[in-house]
Amino acid sequence: MDAEELRLDGNAAAGLLGEVFPFEMTTAIGTCAGCGRAQAVGALVLYRGGMGAVLRCPSCDTALIRVASIRGAHLLDLTGTTCLRIPGEA
Amino acid sequence: MLSAGPTPRTRLDRWDSVVEGEIDQPRRWTWEEFRSLPVEAVTKDIHCVTKWSKFDTSWTAVSVDTLLAGVETSAEYVVAYCDGGYTTNLPLEDVIGGKTWVAYEYEGEPLEPAHGGPARLLVPHLYLWKSAKWVRGLELLIADRPGFWETLGYHNRGDPWGEERYAGD
Ligand SMILES: [Zn+2]
Numbered sequence: 001m002d003a004e005e006l007r008l009d010g011n012a013a014a015g016l017l018g019e020v021f022p023f024e025m026t027t028a029i030g031t032c033a034g035c036g037r038a039q040a041v042g043a044l045v046l047y048r049g050g051m052g053a054v055l056r057c058p059s060c061d062t063a064l065i066r067v068a069s070i071r072g073a074h075l076l077d078l079t080g081t082t083c084l085r086i087p088g089e090a
Numbered sequence: 091m092l093s094a095g096p097t098p099r100t101r102l103d104r105w106d107s108v109v110e111g112e113i114d115q116p117r118r119w120t121w122e123e124f125r126s127l128p129v130e131a132v133t134k135d136i137h138c139v140t141k142w143s144k145f146d147t148s149w150t151a152v153s154v155d156t157l158l159a160g161v162e163t164s165a166e167y168v169v170a171y172c173d174g175g176y177t178t179n180l181p182l183e184d185v186i187g188g189k190t191w192v193a194y195e196y197e198g199e200p201l202e203p204a205h206g207g208p209a210r211l212l213v214p215h216l217y218l219w220k221s222a223k224w225v226r227g228l229e230l231l232i233a234d235r236p237g238f239w240e241t242l243g244y245h246n247r248g249d250p251w252g253e254e255r256y257a258g259d
Pocket of ligand 1: 032033034035036037057058059060061062
């Protein structure tokens with residue numbers, strides 16, 4: 001009785017994250033607030049359903065990034081990410 | 091309801107159901123104890139915020155009134171918490187008075203893990219994200235504490251008839 005939800009590779013979030021961040025987010029390195037592991041956003045596990053998208057740590061399932069797209073706005077929660085390392089121009 | 095995470099699979103011998111928080115003595119039921127509580131056959135329509143409804147769904151469930159029977163509390167809010175870390179908040183008014191259940195069978199069969207088994211909250215008068223899958227406890231609170239979707243732009247109460255989808259509706 002519940003809606004279908006997709007479990008995807010974090011790289012599948014590239015389009016959505018590209019609407020939120022002005023840089024390539026899937027290659028940014030996020031540190032998990034749950035277990036401390038640092039990994040590329042593209043290596044997280046994406047759960048994408050009708051209410052929002054959640055990128056979780058493949059080790060401990062902590063939600064590092066949550067995005068809901070509501071009435072033309074994106075609502076973003078990064079409380080599960082203690083640090084985000086964004087590669088710059090060399 | 092969209093929990094946006096992996097499906098937990100808690101063994102029944104490790105499962106319990108708890109009522110805690112603003113209560114003189116926390117209450118806890120093992121699976122066996124929970125299954126010996128009075129049950130109700132509940133047939134209700136359910137409504138998802140993503141704009142689908144399903145009519146006449148039938149459940150075997152324990153009323154939250156049974157879990158809270160005799161409780162004296164100054165709490166006005168409840169947070170349901172779940173295996174997998176999901177939470178959702180409700181006014182106490184919305185979980186008492188025969189409106190809310192903890193369900194463990196769907197259409198006469200044990201509730202499958204994908205649909206929230208072994209047990210899920212059933213709050214048919216609110217949007218389905220309030221019917222928390224894999225529910226393990228209710229925490230009674232003096233002050234409201236918004237849950238997983240309520241902190242990400244969804245409505246704090248989620249009444250389908252008021253079309254309370256998003257914060258500010
Ligand atoms: Zn982690």
